[in-house]
Amino acid sequence: MKFENILEEIDSFGPFQIAIIILLCAPRIVLPCHFLLNNFIAALPPHRCDISTLGDGGLFRNLTQEQRLTVSLPVRGDGGPRSCEMFAEPQFQLLANSSGSADLPTVQCQSGWVYDNSTFTSTLATEWDLVCDRKSLTQTTGTIFFFGVMIGAIAFGFLSDKYGRKNTLLASYLMAIVFGFASAFANSYILFAVLRFLTGFGLTGISINSIVLSIEWVDTSHRSFIGVIGSLSWSAGNMLLAGFAFLVNDWRTLIMTVTAPLGFAVLTWWWIPESARWLLAHGKVEKAHFYLDKCAKFNKRQKVLSKLKLETLANVEVLEKQDQNYTYLHLIKTPKMRQLTLLTGIVWYGVASTYYGISLNISSFGLNIYLTHFIYAAIEVPAKLGIYFFLNIVGRRKCQAGTLLLTGICIAINLFLPQGLWHVRAVVAILGKGLSEASFTTVFLYTTELYPTVVRQNGLGYTSFISRLGVSVAPLVLMLEDVSTVLPQIIICSVAFISGLVALLLPETLNVRLPETIDDIEKPRGNEVSSLSVESPAVNLESKSTTDIEQ
Structure with missing residues (x-):
């Protein structure tokens, strides 16, 4: 029985x-608020x-503010004062003729800086x-944050497969709240960087657990819908x-402000169910029956589940050596798993570095940064709705x-x-941003379908680690x-092309059952590898014959 x-x-x-x-909407909404927070x-x-x-x-005290700037600061080509230099001594002759200021000796700012606060009251730069x-330290905070996300992907991928999706989700909520709020009160750059690292670490558990919990509770035909809905959050x-x-x-x-919604997420966590797939894969049959019973009651199908005995449930084919602890080593122990791990890693690196390479470059529009960010975000909605239909028509690959x-x-x-x-x-850039988000929406769903249940979180943890490596490098690129003004775009373009070609080497998962064990990947059998019609009738739950159990 499946x-x-x-x-x-x-x-x-x-x-x-x-x-x-x-229930998982609130924490998902928080994720982009932190991941792209550095833009502001x-x-x-x-x-x-x-x-x-x-x-x-002296004479300097009697000058107007404009005259003081003239005699103290060299000007740029556009007529504004230079940001980082001042004259070694006040140049009063410039009040009569400012054309000869280019050759005058300058020094670095001696008494700090004055900032234009018309857009921002304060930022890390002004603080x-x-x-x-x-x-460069402002961009470095983004890289440090994503290093935390990268390490968190490895840690939470392992913990989720070992201790369950629900428990690690709560740990993620609490870590993100504590370190998120603490970073707002940091009194030094170093302390802030450390707290942002830990915030990123905590947020990763939300990222990889929320999508998996949603997908593991639905059938084959609704997986793409779940992936897109989660991505719309x-x-x-x-x-x-x-x-x-x-x-x-x-x-x-x-x-x-952007951390506060996680308080609501903690309150709603009590109603989130554990993954019944994970429970069965780890031999926790009674608890799996408890959550399946909840699902049946909620969906008004309790009479159906009452016919299912615990003995039958224990033989559901998601089990493989229940006493075995799966680790990241299982991603490379067998030939086809090694190939899958390599290919998905390359694709995830390309997807993430391309998406964030575009998203973090909002100043290139020349428009108001709030408007640019909003446009970049808004274009994702039609892109995701469009990809939802294409996923079920042309397939994931x-x-x-x-x-x-x-x-x-x-x-x-x-x-x-x-x-x-x-x-x-601008139009081409917005279109590229929408396509990059469509690729991100696809890769989350696609990867979840590619890895078997027993190592699915390890697989997502690994791919998330690789993607955050790409994200961490994006600000540096x-x-x-x-x-060179075009060098970053050449690099991002090349990565997008290479990862796109690599994606063609992955297997198709449209209308295919989720693999449960590593054997499903290495030694596919019958309808486990063929496209499975989602309209195929369900197995009679009352039957306990050996034939039914093996199907």
């Missing part, structure tokens, strides 16, 4: 499954050297003067982040490869379009603009 047979009998997509989706808290506002200490006595020769949170950042200009308050390759094409087009055609460039 687990899907039981789900079909008790309604594999009823009110119970919809309730799970709703690490923003670098316009700034100049502080010259207030130069106003003591700890992360400007000029220290400006990300888009909602992404759009809300633009609104939160617009209304809350202080970086400390903004962090607390073609969608994965197609979205990555088309994203690379959009980036390549903008490499050759002149800067003057900024309207066209964008910093290569100082070397």
Whole structure:
């Protein structure tokens, strides 16, 4: 007997499954608010050297503010003061003729900086003067955060498969709340960086557990719907982040604002069920029966489940050596698992580095950063709704490869379009952003379907680790603009193309049962590897014959 047979009998997509989706919405909305938070808290506002200490006595004290700036600060090509330099001594002759200021000796800012607070009340840059020769530290906070996410992926992938989805989900909630709020009160850059690392670590458990919990409670035909709905929560949170950042200009308050919804998530955690698949895979038959009974009651199918005996449930084919502890080593112990692990790792790296390479470069539009962020987030909604239909028409593999390759094409087009055609460039960039999000939506669902139940969280933990490696590198790639303005885009474009081609080497999972054991991957049998019609009738739960159990 297959687990899907039981789900079909008790309604594999009823009110119970919809309730799970709703309960996991709040934490999913928080994820993009933290993952893309650096766009706002690490923003670098316009700034100049502080010259207030130069106003003591003499002629300087009698000058207007504009005249003080003229004699104290060299100007850029656009006429504004330079951000990081000042004249070694006040140049009063510039009041009569400012044309000869280019050759005058300058020094680094001596008394700090003055910031333009019209857009942001405070950011990390204004808090700890992360400007000029220290400006890379603002991007470094993003890399540190994603390193935490990367390490958390490995840790929570293992813990989820060992201790269950629900318990590790609660641990993720609590860690993210504690360290998220603590980072808002950090009094030094180093402490803030450490707390952001730990926040990222905690948030990873939410990311990988929420999608798996949702998918493991539905049948084959609804997996793509669940994947897209969960992904739409990300888009909602992404759009809300633009609104939160617009209304809350202080970086400390903004962090607390985007972390607060996790308090509601903790309250709703009590109603979230453990994965019955995981329970059966680990021999916890009675507890699995308890949650299946809850599902049947909620979906008004209790009479059906009452016919299922514990002895029969214990023989459901999700079990493989119940006393065995699965680790990340099982991802590479057997030939086909090794191949799957390698290919999914490359695809995830490409998907993540492409998505964040575009998302973190919101200043390239030349528009208001709140509007740019909102547009980038809003385009994800039609992209996800579109990919939902394509996933069930052309399959997961073609969608994965197609979205990555088309994203690379959009980036390549903008490499050759002149800067003057900024309207066209903006349209192409928005289209590329939508396609990159469609590839992210696909890869979560696709990977969940590729890995067997006994190591599914380990598989997602590993791929999440690889993706966060790509995300961590993305800010560093964008910093290569100082070397060449087109170099970052060339790198991101190349990664998108390579990972798109690699995706074509993966097996198709459309209408195929979720693999339960490693043997399902290595030695596929009968209807476990063939496309399975989702309309196939369920097995009679009353039957306890050996033939039924082996099917």
